[in-house]
Amino acid sequence: MTFKRKPTRSVRVGTAWVGSAHPIALQSMCATRTQDVDATVEQAESIREAGGDLVRIAVDSAKDVEALARIREQTTANLVVDLQENYRLAARVAPHVDKVRYNPGHLYHHEKDKPVREKVRFLAEVAREHDCALRVGVNCGSVDPEIKARHPEDDVAAMVESALQHCALLDELGFDRYVVSLKDSHPRKVIEANTLFAASRPDVPLHLGVTEAGIPPEGIIKTRVAFEQLLSRGIGDTLRVSLTLPNPRKQEEVAAAREILADVAAGRFRSVPVFDDDKLNIISCPSCSRVENERFVELAEAVKEMTAYAERHALTIAVMGCRVNGPGETDDADLGLWCGPTHVNLKRRRETVGAFTYDEILPRLRRELDALIESRLAAPATR
Numbered sequence: 001m002t003f004k005r006k007p008t009r010s011v012r013v014g015t016a017w018v019g020s021a022h023p024i025a026l027q028s029m030c031a032t033r034t035q036d037v038d039a040t041v042e043q044a045e046s047i048r049e050a051g052g053d054l055v056r057i058a059v060d061s062a063k064d065v066e067a068l069a070r071i072r073e074q075t076t077a078n079l080v081v082d083l084q085e086n087y088r089l090a091a092r093v094a095p096h097v098d099k100v101r102y103n104p105g106h107l108y109h110h111e112k113d114k115p116v117r118e119k120v121r122f123l124a125e126v127a128r129e130h131d132c133a134l135r136v137g138v139n140c141g142s143v144d145p146e147i148k149a150r151h152p153e154d155d156v157a158a159m160v161e162s163a164l165q166h167c168a169l170l171d172e173l174g175f176d177r178y179v180v181s182l183k184d185s186h187p188r189k190v191i192e193a194n195t196l197f198a199a200s201r202p203d204v205p206l207h208l209g210v211t212e213a214g215i216p217p218e219g220i221i222k223t224r225v226a227f228e229q230l231l232s233r234g235i236g237d238t239l240r241v242s243l244t245l246p247n248p249r250k251q252e253e254v255a256a257a258r259e260i261l262a263d264v265a266a267g268r269f270r271s272v273p274v275f276d277d278d279k280l281n282i283i284s285c286p287s288c289s290r291v292e293n294e295r296f297v298e299l300a301e302a303v304k305e306m307t308a309y310a311e312r313h314a315l316t317i318a319v320m321g322c323r324v325n326g327p328g329e330t331d332d333a334d335l336g337l338w339c340g341p342t343h344v345n346l347k348r349r350r351e352t353v354g355a356f357t358y359d360e361i362l363p364r365l366r367r368e369l370d371a372l373i374e375s376r377l378a379a380p381a382t383r
Contacts, residue, residue, distance in 0.1 A: 006198055006234045008205040011177050013133045014078030014098030016053040018179055018238045019205045024231075024261060025238040027207070028253040029056035029082070031245070031287040034064040034071070040289070041074045043250055048077040050251040051258055054238070056080040056101065058289045065092045072096040080135070082288075085109035087119050094130035099179075101135040104162050105142035116144075117169055124175040133177045136166045139211060140184035141329030155184065155332075156192045163197055167204060179238065181207035185283040185318075185329075187226040198235045205237040212242065212285040212318070212329065215304055219243045219284075220256050224270060231264045242286035244300045244319075250287070280307060281316045283333070290322040292341040295358050297321075299339065306362055313373055317365075335368055337361065348372075 010019035018025050028047045032039040034057055044055045055077040059068055072079065080099040083089055085106050094100060100123065107119050127134050143158045147165070151158040159182045170178055180201075182193040190210050198206060210226050213219035223241045230236050241256040263270065284300040291297075300319045307317060318333035323340065330336025336347040343355040346364060356364050 004234050005237070006202050008237055009176065009203050011133050011179055011205055013054060013080070016078050016098075018133075018207075020237060022237075024236060025053040026051055026254050026257045026261075027054040027056060027080070027238060027240040028052045028250055029058075029240070029242075029286065029288050031247045031250050031291070032289055034058060034060075034289045035067045037067050037070045037074070039247075040067070040071050043247065044071065044075045044077045044079070046251045047254060048075070050254040052077070052251070052254045054078050054080050054099065056082050057097075058082045058084070059089060059093050060084055060086075060290065062092075065089065065096075068093055068096050084290075087123060090123055090126045094126045094132050097132060099133040099135060100127055101137045103137050103139055103142055104166050105139060105144045108144060120166060120169045121173055124170060124173045127177065128175060133179065134170070134175070135207060136163060136170070136178060136180045137207075138163045138166075138180070138182045139329075140189065141211075141331070156189050156196065159184070159189075159193045160196045160200070164200060167201055179205045179207050181209060183209050183211035185210065185212040185222075186281075187222050187229075190226040191229045194230055194235055195233065198233075206235060208236040208239040209242055212283040212320070214282055214284045215244045215300055216252070216256070218282070218304075220260075223256070224260050227260050228264055228269050231261075232269075244284040244287055244297055246297055247287065247294075253286075280311050280313055282307065282319070283316065284319040285321050285329070287321060291339070292322060293339055293358070296339045299337070299344065299358060299361070302362055303337070303365065306366060307369060310369060310373060313376065315369075315372065315376075317369070334372060335365065337365065 005020040008020045010017055010021050016025050030040050030043045032043050047055045059081050079097040081093045081097045083102045090100050107116055138159045140155050143162055147162050148158050163180050184190050210223045213222045241253045243253050282304055287297050303319055315334045318330045318336040320338040330338055330347050331350050338345050344361040345355050346353040
């Protein structure tokens with residue numbers, strides 16, 4: 001599938017190439033636990049066989065690193081490792097993967113007194129030594145606090161500044177084998193952030209995605225809105241449709257991406273540029289290996305079903321599957337749930353309501369939602 005694309009440079013990732021001179025590369029992420037080697041290999045291969053050019057795996061611990069080495073031996077997929085707070089794990093995982101994704105907003109967690117520049121230098125040196133590409137993965141819910149403080153009312157500006165800052169750092173180090181992503185759960189912000197970034201750095205390949213898009217079909221619709229608007233402007237070199245799916249269905253992300261690409265290539269557009277802001281919006285992260293209780297996917301589906309009565313209320317409910325995305329990425333939601341091994345943490349924006357078991361959470365969420373709707377409806381009468 002070919003598009004008229006902005007002239008970004010080529011970046012090799014294993015046997016795949018990313019950039020405007022090459023077809024748009026498709027990605028997905030394993031939702032199995034990384035330490036379950038057999039299951040992860042099976043899922044990586046199913047994604048590859050479905051047409052996934054890159055397969056991402058999360059690594060959070062030394063045991064995950066050991067498992068990754070065994071996974072590498074058993075799959076021909078181009079592997080991308082997803083680093084979280086401990087950026088130094090890059091040195092241990094790089095020998096086994098083709099690309100390392102780091103989040104600029106997570107670099108401050110580890111070795112807080114060390115300058116970000118030195119941490120980026122370390123990542124670039126590791127990638128160079130082990131023939132790896134890098135992805136600078138900027139995420140709306142975890143922008144560096146200093147940058148976010150400079151843009152308290154503008155998430156898009158904060159994301160773009162973060163991405164441009166890290167591009168400059170890598171350029172200064174003479175490392176140009178990198179890709180950038182700017183992701184948000186709202187299609188409009190994804191469109192705005194990637195459009196602004198592409199205007200400033202048309203040379204840098206972009207990985208597109210709507211993070212925490214949610215359950216199909218709504219998750220596919222949100223993603224389609226962003227992809228159609230960006231691809232039609234020549235923006236995007238690799239992409240992922242991030243859906244909340246049970247483990248055996250993760251390859252459906254690739255199928256959804258292929259369908260969107262085929263439609264755009266054929267001029268078949270199904271979306272409008274503006275995503276509907278006047279009704280209930282449920283966001284949920286894509287299931288991945290960081291999920292500590294597989295009931296998370298069932299919970300997300302149950303939340304969607306239970307809240308159907310509130311469809312016409314302009315509220316956002318976020319359902320996050322782990323401790324990494326949960327605390328920060330529920331901050332901007334009217335009601336947020338982030339799931340632990342045995343309990344679900346319930347929030348009203350940044351305020352923590354409490355922790356509830358998986359059996360208790362839905363009735364409590366209903367009470368909070370009803371109270372929130374009642375307060376919103378009563379607000380005009382008090383003005």
